[in-house]
Amino acid sequence: MESMPVAPCTDTRIARLIDANLDRAREGLRVIEDWCRFGLDRQDLVVPLKDWRQQLGQLHADCYRQARSTATDTAAGLSHPAQQNRTDSTQILKANASRVQEALRVIEEFARTGDTELAQTAALVRYALYDHEVRILEACGQTQRQQRLERARLCLITDPGGKEASAEMLNRVELALQAGVSLVQYRRKHGADALRLQEARQLAGLCQAHQALLVINDRIDLALLVNADGVHLGQGDVPYSEARQLMGPEKLIGRSTHRLEQLLVAQEEGADYLGVGAVYATATKADRKPAGLDWVRQAQDSARVPWFAIGGINSSNVAEVLAAGASRVAVVSAIMGANNPAAASLQLLELLS
Known part of the structure; x- marks a missing residue:
């Protein structure tokens, strides 16, 4: 007999998972947003990132936060050698865009049974970020070309x-x-x-x-x-x-x-x-x-x-x-x-x- 869908907030495991991925998505968006703001000086690129981050923040329900337990997280602090190879801003932006997109996909999958608004928002932001990432990388390429031209x-x-x-x-x-x-x-x-x-x-x-x-x-x-x-x-x-x-x-x-x-x-x-x-x-x-x-x-x-x-x-x-x-x-x-x-x-x- 198939089990009934479980609302995210009633299953601590799912609530913890969603909480962790909301944190990842919002942190990654902030990294990208700050570079667009201070590194590229492009307000047009900053505005959507800030809006998406705020939308996710408003949907970061207390039940998800209350399920948080870093002390019992077996993967806390786990890193990968690839993280040490990000030597320029473009690599950092690509890594964080991927981080956000992956986190939003996880949220979309696990929230759809009991938090449809969060699941739908995660999907919309994920698809929008795919195109926005291209625009950001084009702006980075322009900046890098200008810097190399100056030198x-x-x-x-x-x-x-x-x-x-x-x-x-x-x-x-x-x-x-x-x-x-x-x-x-x-x-x-x-x-x-x-x-x-x-x-x-x-x-x-x-x-x-x-x-x-x-x-x-x-x-x-x-x-x-x-x-x-x-x-x-x-x-x-x-x-x-x-x-x-x-x-x-x-x-x-x-x-x-x-x-x-x-x-x-x-x-x-x-x-x-x-x-x-x-x-x-x-x-x-x-x-x-x-x-x-x-x-x-x-x-x-x-x-x-x-x-x-x-x-x-x-x-x-x-x-x-x-x-x-x-x-x-x-x-x-x-x-x-x-x-x-x-x-x-x-x-x-x-x-x-």
Whole structure:
């Protein structure tokens, strides 16, 4: 004969179980909420978390609390080695989101026989948190990209010719990454789209392995296909607003600027970083008249976002670029054309530190 359903409050074992999982769910929500508040400064992400925590708190009945007995809990204080491996905020958020979702599932299962309001609330919050977690992690990715961009001092731009072997280009980039380069811009002016996509994917893998940022020059489609960290746009490319609509709020958008009014417009529109050049004459932009160090000085006075001086910069002239006010530079041939890309990267990084 099947047993009749037992109301949670009349079975001490179930009451203790629900009490413990309500505590877990509310604690996990508070961890996530506080990071959204203090770490991300995102009120829109905080509000739902606070509301869910309050809803669960109002349904945390006295009968559940009164069944609590930590002294007789055989698993009290039990930990797992995986808990020691949470080394950054993203891992902490993922772990706590999982903790909340698991606790709510337990509540949903055991409360439905006698506390339907709690069971239904647990289910609604659990499903809502699945989507909210994605939004939070996107915001974390945006913050982390911005922080890594702030720390970057050297941007390596690939500019392979039409016949340059992909393997040679990739090898040079990998050597630069191993030396400490933390931002790569993929630029290929010649070659089939299939080749561009293949190279971009390989570069994305390399940059991910070395925890470096990857932005794609001009091509928003390639940036999206390989899940790059952003896209870099020239003055003749799509407007910022359309690019942002396609890239989403969490990815980086850079803009090349060649005079002050372009710089002011780009940062007013919301560009995450700027290219400032060409400082010196360069073979990669042979048709562009160099703007010189005065342009660097103007940028230093007016830029409010990270910016990279670019154009003919190498280890021989980088000191005067820094003296003019730059703190970041972007290079092509200084590394890609060097006999020893790793040594060239190390030398530039040392001069920029």
